[in-house]
Amino acid sequence: MDILGNLVMGFGVALSPVNVALCLVGALVGTLIGVLPGIGPIATIAMLLPLTFSLNATGALIMLAGIYYGAQYGGSTTAILVNMPGETSSVVTTLDGHQMARQGKAGKALGVAALGSFFAGCVATLVIAVLGPILSRVAQAFGPPEYCALMVVGLVAATVLASGSVFKAITMTLVGLLLGTVGSDVETGAQRLTFEIPELADGIGFTSLAIGLFGIAEIIRNLEAPEVRGVVGTRIAGLLPNWADIKQCIAPVLRGTVLGSILGILPGNGAVLAPYASYTVEKKLAKDPSRFGRGAIEGVAGPESANNAGAQTSFIPLLTLGIPPNAVMALMVGAMTIQGIIPGPQVMTKNPELFWGMVASMLVGNAMLVIINLPLIGLWVRLLKVPYRLLFPAILLFCCIGVFSVNSSYVDVLLVALFGLVGYALVKLEFEPAPLLLAFVLGPLFEENLRRAFLISRGDPMIFVERPISLTLLVVAAGLLLVMLLPSVRHTREEAFHG
């Protein structure tokens, strides 16, 4: 009720010189690690955790949060410029963002990504302030069956990510599911497809897979024909998005923000789905879906907004219930605990300056990020003019360092090399890796929740249809599947999902 008063109090906290400085440091570090392939916010925050010892709890969290959402901004940069998704969330951005870069529109793609992220970040922060506590209660209704159904929708939609053959997209989805099963079984601890390699006991790392399939494969492909390498920015059509571009993006950004905000609230890291969901929606709504995958600006604007909105609202379960929805948030719990604040449902009432200070700092941080990122675009685009023979070894080196830093495991680096070759073969055979990667991320979540739902219902599949949210989601999934698979409506699929 007194949100304005609380926000004023929050700004009082966030705008103290120390906290502004910490927020800036967080945003800068976040941007940097977002840009560097492989090194993600989890490794960085874990490394910086000892530093937070000497700060107060609010300051520490402001900085760590800045790193987290700063990385969401930075992550789009490498995705667009060199087709290298460092985070789950930037896989979608590679699809059209990198195509735009190949057409000399890297600046536009980066600009739209930054502006969309800024808008979405601010809106989502206000959602936390105004609706946080209420929404977290609502999200609690989302149990294993609902999660499972949501993952089904995600998996069906995975095929929409591909712009080529449906058969190939489904194949890739299945391969992704298979790769996702590698590791220890959640229920029994049995080792699956690990071949006695202890490093595989917790599954294949996302970074190894993504960097191999996208980044390394792209490098090999570019080296194939050094003279006509794709990313050359000899002809740069406008450094920043113009008014026409922005007008084209307003609706996708708004839709992306809404989707991302909703999915981010879900306690089991629903935010991973946000950019995929947004891309699917934009492709379905587009007048000419065939543009997608070939440099459609909406395919960058929507998912980037969704991704940033989701990153912000995923703070809601942590700040209102004290339950971390993902690994980054678990680190924040650690930072709070070391400071003597044990997160729980009472954090908002017991430590209002922490909650509102965080909310206000997110608005400050988003503003900083857009100010940091817009001028950098010129620099990034110029970077593309560096001769490729100099650029690619640097990219390779950063990839290896980044991947190694996640678990300090050489197996992860070898996997990058392996998946790089696989990725190259896939490119040659015209299989698109995006559905594989999405299925790889969603598969384990799907399996876990499916088995959990069956345990809870003691084997009764009715649990999926008796619960309204789950039923609705399954109906949506069935609808999508029908449109895709029925030969008689095949042409509809071509229309709806591209061609």
Next chain:
Amino acid sequence: MRKNLFSIALGGLLAIAGAAEAQDYPTRPITLVVPFAAGGPTDTVARLIGQSMSKTLGQQVIVDNVAGAGGTLGPARVAKAAADGYTILLHHIGMATTAILYRKLPYNALTDFEYIGLVGDAPMTIVARKTLAANKLSELVDYVKQNKDKVTLANAGVGAASHLCGMLFQSAVGVPLTTVPYKGTGPAMNDLVGGQVDIMCDQTTGTTEQIKGGTIKAYAATTKKRVSSLPDLVTTAEAGMPQVQVAIWHGVYAPKGTPKPVLDKLINALQVAIKDDIVRQRFADLGIEIESSDRVNPQALQAQLKAEIDRWAPVIKAAGVYAD
């Protein structure tokens, strides 16, 4: 966090320097390996202890999270590390239970380590979704007996403390429940708060604030004495279930063959750490009962590890659970 690789390599070279080196120990940062992810309760214990030990030893103690494979990758790394005191391990009750849960481990918990000392016990609590009708432990037992495997028992995965405590609870009640495993306590707690699952036994680190906030119901603490952060909560013994007694004890280890002077310095630093005001305050916030100083020594830790392996072996074998 990964700087340690260099220090491990360096450590290997320096080990040759031998005993003379041990007198000057420590001359460079010490790596404290934690076999769980950063940000978790064990990590927090390690960082608090490490911070204090840094002050005593005059060198940074850097926490290195070697997470994965149920907390067995960390001990494996320390067992193989140079025995020079620059790589040490903080582990919890899992050091004992993984020795039973895993039939094949690349190290032997009883023979591959030097012991430094016990640190403290995190009590566990038997909790349930707040909509569950039972209000006392006896009522919960009745409820479980009536509804049998319709009752769901959440845990944080095979071998997790919540899994062990859940096994004890089931054997005490004499009724097998439907066990619902999660990947970690966070998601399990989320579904408990959301009422998706019925019961869980989890450490106070994760449950205290939820109990105080009224989002879950608490029935008993699984300790001998009441937990200071939850003074109104009865113990399992008080509630008539004395056999369910489990605490997450923590110990600090070094690779086998670490020189005696080095071990003595580490033991001393750990002794100082458990008397450190910040450590005591934070441990109290987390509901962790700090060890009395006569148990912060190698003998006590060795005895505890041995006793716990003997105690859990029949429970785990009876349940037929293996993690590999």
